[in-house]
Amino acid sequence: MNVAESIWMAVDAVRAQKLRSGLTLLSISIGVFAIIASTSITTSLQEAVSGQMASLGEHSFLIQRTPTLTFGSSWRKYMKRKPISYPQALEFKRLMGLDAIVSISNTNPGFTIKAGNESTDPDVALIGIDDQYFTVNAVSLSDGRTITPHDVDFQRPVAIIGNDVITKLFPSISGSVLGRSITIRNQLFTIIGVLETKGGVLGQSQDNRVLIPMTNFVKYYTWEWDQSVDVSVRAVSRDALMSTVDEAIGIMRALRDVKPWEENTFELDTNEALSSQFSGFSTALLIVAWISGLGALAAAGIGIMNMMLVSVKERTREIGLRKALGARRPWIIRQFLVESITLCQLGGMAGTIAGVGTAWMITMLFRSSGMSDITFAFPWSAILFSVVACTMIGLGFGIYPAFKAATLDPIEALRYE
Amino acid sequence: MAEARIIIDIAHISKVYTMGEEQVHALRDVSLQIRAGEYVALMGPSGSGKSTLMNMLGCLDTPSSGHYSFDGEDVSTMDDDDLAAIRNRDIGFVFQTFNLLPRASALRNVELPLVYAGVGASERERRAEEALENVGLGERMHHRPNELSGGQRQRVAIARALVTNPSIILADEPTGNLDSRTGQEIMTLFGNLWRSGHTVILVTHEEDIARHARRIVRLRDGLVESDTPNTQTP
Ligand SMILES: Nc1ncnc2c1ncn2[C@@H]1O[C@H](COP(=O)(O)OP(=O)(O)OP(=O)(O)O)[C@@H](O)[C@H]1O
Numbered sequence A: 001m002n003v004a005e006s007i008w009m010a011v012d013a014v015r016a017q018k019l020r021s022g023l024t025l026l027s028i029s030i031g032v033f034a035i036i037a038s039t040s041i042t043t044s045l046q047e048a049v050s051g052q053m054a055s056l057g058e059h060s061f062l063i064q065r066t067p068t069l070t071f072g073s074s075w076r077k078y079m080k081r082k083p084i085s086y087p088q089a090l091e092f093k094r095l096m097g098l099d100a101i102v103s104i105s106n107t108n109p110g111f112t113i114k115a116g117n118e119s120t121d122p123d124v125a126l127i128g129i130d131d132q133y134f135t136v137n138a139v140s141l142s143d144g145r146t147i148t149p150h151d152v153d154f155q156r157p158v159a160i161i162g163n164d165v166i167t168k169l170f171p172s173i174s175g176s177v178l179g180r181s182i183t184i185r186n187q188l189f190t191i192i193g194v195l196e197t198k199g200g201v202l203g204q205s206q207d208n209r210v211l212i213p214m215t216n217f218v219k220y221y222t223w224e225w226d227q228s229v230d231v232s233v234r235a236v237s238r239d240a241l242m243s244t245v246d247e248a249i250g251i252m253r254a255l256r257d258v259k260p261w262e263e264n265t266f267e268l269d270t271n272e273a274l275s276s277q278f279s280g281f282s283t284a285l286l287i288v289a290w291i292s293g294l295g296a297l298a299a300a301g302i303g304i305m306n307m308m309l310v311s312v313k314e315r316t317r318e319i320g321l322r323k324a325l326g327a328r329r330p331w332i333i334r335q336f337l338v339e340s341i342t343l344c345q346l347g348g349m350a351g352t353i354a355g356v357g358t359a360w361m362i363t364m365l366f367r368s369s370g371m372s373d374i375t376f377a378f379p380w381s382a383i384l385f386s387v388v389a390c391t392m393i394g395l396g397f398g399i400y401p402a403f404k405a406a407t408l409d410p411i412e413a414l415r416y417e
Numbered sequence B: 001m002a003e004a005r006i007i008i009d010i011a012h013i014s015k016v017y018t019m020g021e022e023q024v025h026a027l028r029d030v031s032l033q034i035r036a037g038e039y040v041a042l043m044g045p046s047g048s049g050k051s052t053l054m055n056m057l058g059c060l061d062t063p064s065s066g067h068y069s070f071d072g073e074d075v076s077t078m079d080d081d082d083l084a085a086i087r088n089r090d091i092g093f094v095f096q097t098f099n100l101l102p103r104a105s106a107l108r109n110v111e112l113p114l115v116y117a118g119v120g121a122s123e124r125e126r127r128a129e130e131a132l133e134n135v136g137l138g139e140r141m142h143h144r145p146n147e148l149s150g151g152q153r154q155r156v157a158i159a160r161a162l163v164t165n166p167s168i169i170l171a172d173e174p175t176g177n178l179d180s181r182t183g184q185e186i187m188t189l190f191g192n193l194w195r196s197g198h199t200v201i202l203v204t205h206e207e208d209i210a211r212h213a214r215r216i217v218r219l220r221d222g223l224v225e226s227d228t229p230n231t232q233t234p
């Protein structure tokens, strides 16, 4: 029946009792905040890490200047590290020789790709790769050919593109796009291959990218001439992984002049290392945040009940009047339940906004401290959970006050001063 | 002319309140019949049981013993929700203290009984406007109670009582909180309602007010002391 009226009444009650309702709603907000922020942050991290793990093939590992995950203030230390320059990576590859397959690549985000009159948004990831990229990483082609050593050596203007880019640039073409030209910042490239569609890992599409020979990438599309590159290494077999890791560390240390007593000035991440590093952190964060969040929500429930009891008391005459005018018990119960649920949702909404905002800021902090892979994960499921939880709290703790209101004797209630 | 149908028929009802050890006999043995179209005043000294009887008539309360049949239905044994339905459909209340919702406009206040009757929003508004125009408040319907005078508030309350087109209108000291001139205006309004066919029952202890009614029932100590037609005119 008149749900809107009850909702307005709840808003009115909040306005009339700012301090009391403010405090009660605050504890709901805190609970929801903790749950939403922690879930969003850990999901973002999880996606960043699993995105990387997925793109690393089996018995492969990755050498980077900074780790995928950086926590606390240690990123200052990482920022001081010298880049792993392209020449250094080439030297590393030469020294590794035939013991492993090495691929050198690098990614820069935010490119606009053009073809004819069509143009993409400035959000395409441009990746410089070499001939081993498709061997080491878990990526494959659906059409065309890969980059050859000659493409790299002679800086050939060739490109492999993802399906999102094709949809944007060649909306009217149904057949193959091989042989067509695209422009990346005034440089013309010919399409020689198409990536197999991978779909998005929540938010970040794996198909919105263009791959070009590493030499072109370094020459035209890096911010600084010595921008750090990513080195992926694939051991010849699973058994050889550990010895290959040791060898890679030794070569890297030598190339980067690391003294025997110093620690590595680069990061080496295997799938296992990444996942264990991550899961420890994220589980701890989730447990702490959810426990305190649920605790705050339970406390808030008591607060809501108290608030509703006071509200019933203050509005005794009003309840008496409504009953005199013909309100049946279910109507009164519904009115007060809608009110308590609305109160909870108001608190929840504030917590959701704060939680999403904080999670977004923290994600951006991670990103600016070197985790370029991380994208903000909008916590839909946590928000849904909060809405459901707030509804349950409103129902659970509102039912007793509502029942009390509904069973008031109308005469007594009308006489109440 | 055939006599109008009997709306209120109470037979030997009593009401006993228990306060700790003590038992208060608010009504002892009251029998009363009221027909459609009557205009009745309940009078009596303070504590004689007027309000108790009024609450009984309005189906807000049930008797300790005796029978009450409202418009042919036995209501003395009905439960809370059934009584609420009868109040909503057949009874219009006017209170001494107006009892308007302070945060709602006059129009919303008058709509309230229709909300519980399940009437749709636009129909509700139309009928509430009509009721407010009937009590001469067409201009003020968007004002809140605190922006209205006492007399105007009581008119809003009367419009609220009328809006469901009830069988009877019950008013417990409707002029008790008004000065005598405003009181007389309200009584003129009740007179008009009665003339247009409504059944009106009101409680008062002022002879000036009771004189407007066509029948006066006097209570004393929970008993009907006298029940006489009123031939005086106000
Ligand atoms: N809820 C109650 N509990 C106990 N006693 C009550 C209750 N309601 C009324 N009474 C008693 O019943 C008697 C009749 O009360 P009632 O309110 O009907 O009187 P009244 O005629 O309306 O008086 P007044 O003119 O002062 O309004 C009084 O003695 C009163 O104290």
Ligand SMILES: [Mg+2]
Residues within 6 Å of the ligand: B050, B051, B052
């Ligand atoms: Mg009284």
